[in-house]
Amino acid sequence: MSFFEAADPVFSTYVLGNAPLKQLATGFDWVEGPVWFGDANCLLFSDIPNNRIMRWSPDTGISIYREPANFTNGHTRDLQGRLISCEHGTRRVTRTEHDGTITVVADSYQGKRLNSPNDVVVKSDGSIWFSDPHYGIMTNYEGHKSEQELPCQVYRVDPETYEMKAVVTDLDCPNGLAFSKDERTLYVADTGKIFDENANRLIRSYDVDNQTVSGGKDFHTVSAGCADGFRLDENGNIWTSAGDGVHCISPEGKFLGKILVPETVSNICFGGRAKHQLFITATTSLYAIKLNRSGVQKP
Ligand code: MG
Secondary structure, X not given: OOOEEEOOOOHHHHOOOOOOOEEEEEOOOOEEEEXXXXXXXXXXXXXXXXXXXXXXXXXXXXXXXXXXXXXXXXXXXXXXXXXXXXXXXXXXEEEEOOOOOEXXXXXXXXXXXXXXXXXXXXXXXXXXXXXXXXXXXXXXXXXXXXXXXXXXXEEEEOOOOOOEEEEXXXXXXXEEEEEOOOOOEEEEXXXXXXXXXXXXXXXXXXXXXOOEEEEEEEEEOOOOOOOOOEEEEOOOOEEEEEOOEEEEEOOOOOEEEEEEOOOOEEEEEEEOOOOOEEEXXXXXXXXXXXXXXXXXXXX
């Protein structure tokens, strides 16, 4: 059985005909936020409704990393390799220090509480960029139902002063985000307001000049579901979640092909020995597949 559909011949060189799509673990409710720890040879990801962070290792399989976990969603690592987490339950972004203590990176803006930080990336200057849609406070499923105090925006947090700035303010509900390899472009998905059938479902691209974001144009709309989370490979292609699997989009915004996954995909990350293994969080399961491409996220 083929797990791939190529829309452009180049996609057939990105995938490996004899590499299986493997279900590594299942039985969760809604998994999100995969992040690879090569130094520990493991992947962490959130099982949001069950309020826990899971750990998967090729050596020991699946285990619980943290429970309760304040309904974490997206994760990444900073330049020192520390875990950065978006927490719905406490409406904040945190950093797990090397000794295990937790430092609050961001929890309010202009005196108002954040909504429910969703996804996060770290730029090469150490700044932390995260999206803050309202999904985690609109119901009790992925956090605590509570009042929205701020519009749904993307923020930049200064690595020295922790000063925050709203950098993307023109989306309904910003969700997944990632920088291009040269960090001159920021991609942000808009997955639209909850329960809105006609919600925006596209990736937008913005020009980045150091700390400043400008422009903003429609980059790509996935043909099924929405681009909840995505990462870039070494060629600048975007590998994004979609309703029927993982879609690969060229730097020009062209759909190149897809990996078919039997459950709705929420997010992905690259990991493994050569960052050539694509880890896929999809509804109740964690999947992985090895590609002929490597990811570029740091560290
Ligand atoms: Mg997300």
